[in-house]
Amino acid sequence: GDSVTQMEGPVTLSEEAFLTINCTYTATGYPSLFWYVQYPGEGLQLLLKATKADDKGSNKGFEATYRKETTSFHLEKGSVQVSDSAVYFCALLKNTGNQFYFGTGTSLTVIP
């Protein structure tokens, strides 16, 4: 079945460090891919998305490229800030139906 696997956390980085959170997916067809972010005690917010192969989603310095050949959608940021501390979820939406599949989330803590 369809699924998303993302890197287990927690991840702890110093401010200004480079961030990578790995995400791979299993799906038939051509799903859309998403990264959501969840700050403590809040709901999930869309961070970025990509709808087809080789698309790059970007927002707030975060980027992820839809790689169909490796079925991946890794999240990257060149220089993290303390305010980036949150839980990050990778997700996919199949191109048929309205069913989302979420990874288990990766907790990121950035220390000054």
Added chain:
Amino acid sequence: DGGITQSPKYLFRKEGQNVTLSCEQNLNHDAMYWYRQDPGQGLRLIYYSQIVNDFQKGDIAEGYSVSREKKESFPLTVTSAQKNPTAFYLCASLLGHSGANVLTFGAGSRLTVL
């Protein structure tokens, strides 16, 4: 501004009681979802509804019930049959058209069983 409103934000329940979590959206979205989130875990789908008066079970529907009498409302009832209801509950909605759909979430409701 359009969005999803969940209430209450915090709820305490005694064992054996049913509780209802409210979810209202003014985005004119067709589909609505309920997810459960436990500490350190991902989101698990409880129920979803694509249109008014229709809904489907998700992966963990046992012990929960929903209704979709209006497009903007999708309340979730946690019944006494749910053996471990303490969790964070998230409601979400989706426009319903194919393509680059984005799932929009409410702020969540935290249920604690005493």
